[in-house]
Amino acid sequence: MKELRVFAEKKYHQRLKYVLDFLTGKLTEIKWKISDSPAELPNAFLVYSEKISTQACIRITPGHFLEKGFLGSTIDPRFSQIDKGIWEKNRESYTCTFDMPGHVFFFLSRMEEYNRDVVSGPQNRFSAKESVLYQSGLIDFPIVDFWQNSFLEVLKKVMPDLKVQEKDFQWELTCDVDLLFAFKGKGLLRNLAGLSRDLFFLKIKEFALRWNWLFSGGEDPFDQLGKLIELTNSEVTPLKTFILCPSSGDFQEDRTGFQFLKNHHDFFSKYGDLIKPGLHPSLGSNLNLDRLFQEKKQLEKFSGCQIKQSRQHYLALDIPTTYYNLLAVGIEEDYSMAFHDHIGFRAGTSLPFFWYDIENEVPTKLKVQPFCLMDVSLKKYMRLSPDRALEQAKKMIENLKAVNGNFLYLWHNSSLSDLDGWSAWSSFPSDLSDFAKNDKS
Numbered sequence: 001m002k003e004l005r006v007f008a009e010k011k012y013h014q015r016l017k018y019v020l021d022f023l024t025g026k027l028t029e030i031k032w033k034i035s036d037s038p039a040e041l042p043n044a045f046l047v048y049s050e051k052i053s054t055q056a057c058i059r060i061t062p063g064h065f066l067e068k069g070f071l072g073s074t075i076d077p078r079f080s081q082i083d084k085g086i087w088e089k090n091r092e093s094y095t096c097t098f099d100m101p102g103h104v105f106f107f108l109s110r111m112e113e114y115n116r117d118v119v120s121g122p123q124n125r126f127s128a129k130e131s132v133l134y135q136s137g138l139i140d141f142p143i144v145d146f147w148q149n150s151f152l153e154v155l156k157k158v159m160p161d162l163k164v165q166e167k168d169f170q171w172e173l174t175c176d177v178d179l180l181f182a183f184k185g186k187g188l189l190r191n192l193a194g195l196s197r198d199l200f201f202l203k204i205k206e207f208a209l210r211w212n213w214l215f216s217g218g219e220d221p222f223d224q225l226g227k228l229i230e231l232t233n234s235e236v237t238p239l240k241t242f243i244l245c246p247s248s249g250d251f252q253e254d255r256t257g258f259q260f261l262k263n264h265h266d267f268f269s270k271y272g273d274l275i276k277p278g279l280h281p282s283l284g285s286n287l288n289l290d291r292l293f294q295e296k297k298q299l300e301k302f303s304g305c306q307i308k309q310s311r312q313h314y315l316a317l318d319i320p321t322t323y324y325n326l327l328a329v330g331i332e333e334d335y336s337m338a339f340h341d342h343i344g345f346r347a348g349t350s351l352p353f354f355w356y357d358i359e360n361e362v363p364t365k366l367k368v369q370p371f372c373l374m375d376v377s378l379k380k381y382m383r384l385s386p387d388r389a390l391e392q393a394k395k396m397i398e399n400l401k402a403v404n405g406n407f408l409y410l411w412h413n414s415s416l417s418d419l420d421g422w423s424a425w426s427s428f429p430s431d432l433s434d435f436a437k438n439d440k441s
Contacts, residue, residue, distance in 0.1 A: 049061050171406070172407070176410060206419060272303070296331070
């Protein structure tokens, strides 16, 4: 373990250590020792201060983001200049052109979400259009990953013997199960009424699918999880599947999960060994810790597994409240870090990171797993055709491959059906997986 000394004023220490640990983390054997002693200044490897040290290998002038207790949103416009170098060399030392560690913290901590206006209602969600990255035209570029690579490159230049573990581009498909079935469980009378309604409104495809299921023994259109499992190497990496398992039906959006409550035994008999179940906390559990705990215990009972992973229903992620609640019930990893209304990088990174609790100024044990693409975002919110959506998705994957990032994406089982306008999207998940696996893309 190589110890590197850092000089910084005391008010920066806690957040700066968090950022440096993220930037070097598992990729090096560096241990950062931060001090505010003037005696350390001449021998510091990194100086995060306005004070000058001619000896320092790396110099960064701080802004305000790493100040203890600071909660602001004024961004240095230079942060978005990804086509220019962010380091200036002077003899054997490197100076960052802006407060890169502070901006890393700004994005990872989700500081901008603390400053937004509170929106009432169960889907209190952070829109992509509110984000700095969207407004800067960088929503589909993992800028924090780019900064990490740049920082590691500088470290290797000033420390040629430093061993840095190489990152590899990775991809993973995940699934949310909000609704198990389109027709099954609705009863004969409701389905016959549905046939009449489909015929009246000339929904010929819906009529044919429902008729086929009712009278010809066809599969339910939403029972498509097996197709997503086939796209993953399920024997090595089971498909991460987040299941809506509501403890109440206070919100209409949660009631689709009642199908799972009635059919959980058949579901796990069919897919249990091929998936890794995670909790899809209901809207009704967002502000009710008891309900969240009940849903977790309920899913553990049904699956026979300890549930350590979650992704919020409707991506209704309200920071910091959601994360406090997840920690309280024993969730260790959360997969909600994405925009509901646009593809891209909500925290500026594709890499996992531990959530930093700004209110208590401590890093937590909750690992945040960002993802960058969801089916509903493309079709419902961005209103893209499958061809145009694939074009934008491929561009984002190319950006990820350039920085050796992680392409984590979400597809619902119901989105592989021919209902609700999804028939033209049937090959989309496999097209993405093929493109991600292709080294020549």
